Amino acid sequence: MITKRTLIWPLLGAVALAQSAALFDMVYARDRLLKTGREITLAVRPLDPRDIFRGDYVTLGYDISTLKKSSTETDPDFNGVSPGSVAYVTLKGAPGGDxxxxHVGSRYPSEVASDEVVLKGRVKYVWNAGNDPEMTIQVRYGIENYFVPEGTGRALEDKVRSHKIEAVVAVAADGTAALKGLIVDGERHEDPPLL
Structure with a gap:
């Protein structure tokens, strides 16, 4: 006779297996992005030194994070953008690596040139929303925090404040980005978390 007690163990096993598979998929997807994504470097500026729950880190700001409608080509339907909206930001590479x-839009562009890359982000803030030419949005790409071994965040932050720093970013074909590491005065630091 099958009782509730007999069914609970197989159900618990199935739930544990599903959770393990989901975690493995997240780690595998992140690792694949870091290994196979198109690598670009972006100039950064540090913002904040420590997160008590995850150890030392440096919060990075990017010029590509604050976009003004008057100086950026946008899709016509991008006027209704609001916090939490997806934004696809097209970047064009210059010979010096900048x-x-x-372009910014709510959908992935239909054509992307070989010297361009598209980053998928989320709108964090919107100022002067609507069709106002002074509309400004702030976009987060998921590459804003760089975690380092505990106890080394302050030293890296001091280096960042007084030296040239660039972020090494891996970009997938769908625009998903992951921070691979930092280049501080030509010295590459790579300590990316798996998630």
């Missing part, structure tokens, strides 16, 4: 924003 990347500048050329």
């Amino acid at each position: 990347w500048t924003v050329t």
Whole structure:
């Protein structure tokens, strides 16, 4: 006779297996992005030194994070953008390695040139929303925090404040980005978390 007690163990096993598979998939997807994504470097500026729950880190700001409608080409339907909306930001590479924003939209562009890359982000803030040419949005790409071994965040932050720093970013074909590491005065630091 099958009782509730007999069914609970197989159900618990199935739930544990599903959770393990989901975690493995997240780690595998992140690892694949870091290994196979197109690598670009972005100039950064540090913002904050420590997160008590995850150890030392440096919070990074990017010029490509704050976009003004008057200086950026946008899709016509992008006027209704609101916090939490997805934004696809097209960057064009310059010969010196700098990347500048050329377009922002709510959908992945139909054509992307070989010297361009598209980053998928989420709108964090919107100022002067609507059709106002002074509309400004702030976008987060998921590459804003760089975690380092505990006890080394302050030293890296001091280096970042007084030296040239660039972020090494891996970008997938769908625009998903992951921070691979930092280049501080030509010295590459790579300590990316798996998630």
